[in-house]
């Protein structure tokens with residue numbers, strides 16, 4: 768059984784099931800999965816997983832959604848990837864959390880500051896099954912608002928894909944002991960606000976192909 772999560776139902780039009788209300792948004796109970804619409808942003812993503820997992824066993828969880836690509840991502844519009852590691856870029860100073868001396872969390876005694884792994888075994892198995900590459904995600908509640916800002920973030924954190932939920936989902940999975948993976952499809956060049964440069968439809972099609980191949 769999969770727990771599938773996406774920030775908005777716009778990213779999951781291909782999922783069919785029995786709807787149910789979930790934290791003021793939508794859930795679906797389908798064949799082999801439960802889907803949760805989490806809402807956009809870090810808090811919503813972490814809350815959704817934690818709330819569901821506090822009441823139901825979770826065998827494995829997949830967060831999927833669209834993302835912005837940094838110039839060196841090696842992914843075109845509409846192309847998908849598995850996120851192997853997430854950076855929480857707005858946690859701590861410009862240099863991150865380490866200068867403050869307080870890790871965000873510890874996993875098996877190892878302090879984690881701004882970089883959080885998705886489940887390696889699950890992520891690598893999905894990448895092999897789906898024939899998708901691995902990339903590094905960067906999460907920030909405020910998206911890049913210019914190409915220059917996007918390039919700065921990419922260079923600062925050595926990241927490929929920008930989103931608003933991934934690091935929170937990764938941290939919640941680590942804290943709750945849930946095997947979690949993250950699938951992202953490129954909807955836009957990060958930092959480019961002109962919607963004419965976006966390809967949401969192509970990105971959602973890539974999500975559809977990958978997610979339905981798992982069910």
Ligand SMILES: O=C(O)c1cccc(C(=O)CC[C@H]2O[C@@H](n3cnc4c(=O)[nH]cnc43)[C@H](O)[C@@H]2O)c1
Pocket residue numbers: 774775807808832833834835836909910911912929930931932954955956957958959960
């Ligand atoms: O209006 C804008 O300039 C703008 C820029 C980036 C993203 C948005 C969104 O409303 C997207 C929210 C939603 O989609 C994910 N997403 C997609 N592209 C990006 C991006 O370039 N940077 C950050 N997040 C992105 C995100 O995870 C949200 O779920 C609007």
